[in-house]
Amino acid sequence: MSIALAVWVLGHLYVFARAWTVLRPAGRAPRAAFLAVALLLSGSFFAARWLEDALPAAVVVPLEVLGFEWMAVWMWCVFGLLVVDVATVAGFAFRGRVRALRGGAFAVAGAVAVIASVQALRAPVVREHEVRLAGLPREAEGTVLVAVSDLHLGTMVGRRWLDARVRQVEQLRPDVVVVLGDVLEGDSPSESRFLPGLRALSAPLGVWAVNGNHERYGRQAGSTGGLEDAGFRVLLNRWEEVRPGLVLAGVEDLTRHGRGRMVAADPVGEALAGRPEGAATVLLSHSPLQAERVARGGAGLMLAGHTHDGQIWPFGYTTRLFYPLMAGRYDVDGMPVVVCRGTGTWGPRMRLWRRSEMLRIILRAA
Numbered sequence: 001m002s003i004a005l006a007v008w009v010l011g012h013l014y015v016f017a018r019a020w021t022v023l024r025p026a027g028r029a030p031r032a033a034f035l036a037v038a039l040l041l042s043g044s045f046f047a048a049r050w051l052e053d054a055l056p057a058a059v060v061v062p063l064e065v066l067g068f069e070w071m072a073v074w075m076w077c078v079f080g081l082l083v084v085d086v087a088t089v090a091g092f093a094f095r096g097r098v099r100a101l102r103g104g105a106f107a108v109a110g111a112v113a114v115i116a117s118v119q120a121l122r123a124p125v126v127r128e129h130e131v132r133l134a135g136l137p138r139e140a141e142g143t144v145l146v147a148v149s150d151l152h153l154g155t156m157v158g159r160r161w162l163d164a165r166v167r168q169v170e171q172l173r174p175d176v177v178v179v180l181g182d183v184l185e186g187d188s189p190s191e192s193r194f195l196p197g198l199r200a201l202s203a204p205l206g207v208w209a210v211n212g213n214h215e216r217y218g219r220q221a222g223s224t225g226g227l228e229d230a231g232f233r234v235l236l237n238r239w240e241e242v243r244p245g246l247v248l249a250g251v252e253d254l255t256r257h258g259r260g261r262m263v264a265a266d267p268v269g270e271a272l273a274g275r276p277e278g279a280a281t282v283l284l285s286h287s288p289l290q291a292e293r294v295a296r297g298g299a300g301l302m303l304a305g306h307t308h309d310g311q312i313w314p315f316g317y318t319t320r321l322f323y324p325l326m327a328g329r330y331d332v333d334g335m336p337v338v339v340c341r342g343t344g345t346w347g348p349r350m351r352l353w354r355r356s357e358m359l360r361i362i363l364r365a366a
Contacts, residue, residue, distance in 0.1 A: 015074060015078060018102050068155075072312055072348035077105065084101045113350065119353070120351040121349075123164065124168070124356040124358050129336075131361055135245060136246065137245035139243075140246045142363070143362075143363040144175045144362055145360075146174035146361075147178045148169065149305025149306070150306065151182065151184075152185050153184050154185030162198070163200075168358070169201060176208065177202070177203040180285070182213065182215070182286065183227060183230065186214045192229075194230075195229055206242060209233070209235070209250075210286055213253050213255050213286065237270040241276060248284065252267050254289040255289070268290050280300050282300065284302075285304045291325060291332040295332050302336070302338070304325070304340070308342040309341035311350070312348065312350050313352045340357060342357070
């Protein structure tokens with residue numbers, strides 16, 4: 001946290017120092033306005049969090065939205081300005097063009113933010129996969145699973161968006177709906193207002209869920225992060241036979257592995273233990289970790305989320321270091337793994353280059 005705060009402070013000093021050379025505010029009033037805007041942008045996110053219980057939502061929510069959106073714009077400003085400074089040797093070369101080049105960096109950052117915002121507002125694309133499962137009985141042939149992940153309902157992603165996603169899921173005619181964690185942001189008790197909308201999700205074989213890292217954040221309590229309050233049947237290191245010969249298994253958030261906070265010593269092993277012999281098994285996990293362990297345990301398919309496919313450049317490069325199974329379909333020791341890049345967005349309501357998505361999985365007998 002200390003490192004992140006230091007990067008935030010130094011990065012803002014750098015961006016606003018360069019903005020000063022571009023705008024060159026003259027006079028007391030323009031300079032005061034510049035400093036006020038700088039303080040507002042750099043401190044709005046923290047102010048919203050610190051003052052959440054002291055100020056009305058009409059004040060806190062705009063501050064939080066501004067803080068999240070500025071987070072992405074600031075990052076792109078830093079990258080653009082660094083490119084200009086390297087090319088101009090920190091302004092010592094091409095002195096006559098430095099001001100215009102720095103202004104161009106700010107303009108590009110703003111344009112990229114507009115593109116990313118438009119992309120995030122588009123409805124999630126539906127990715128369809130046919131998967132052959134060993135042991136799937138003839139009666140279960142063609143079973144449709146619709147998977148959503150990382151909704152992050154809260155300040156940035158609201159009720160109207162949720163209602164539209166519920167309708168979108170209904171149009172896909174699922175037999176089973178699976179929710180792969182991070183349903184709520186976990187920042188505020190007011191997020192309970194989303195529960196009626198979440199309860200509208202339905203399918204003949206039920207709505208099943210696993211918890212994500214946000215299910216244990218903030219004020220959400222309990223091992224299932226309150227997902228049962230939304231009407232979901234939560235699979236916490238256990239399995240259920242949703243129809244004869246078809247098993248859904250689910251594990252706790254595997255990003256906790258190695259941090260001493262796991263509910264089970266071997267979540268995957270516990271989730272897969274004692275299944276009906278020969279039953280086709282789909283394992284649900286918030287994060288695409290331990291896929292080899294899942295394959296060795298006999299699952300025929302693994303579904304996961306969490307990565308957001310990086311969401312906005314350049315986070316994809318760093319995310320891939322921790323999650324090689326980033327987004328899309330993979331084969332791990334003969335077992336298909338499908339990773340959803342996220343149905344919602346975290347933080348800035350932006351997505352650069354790749355849209356949000358939900359998955360439609362059609363199960364076929366092997």
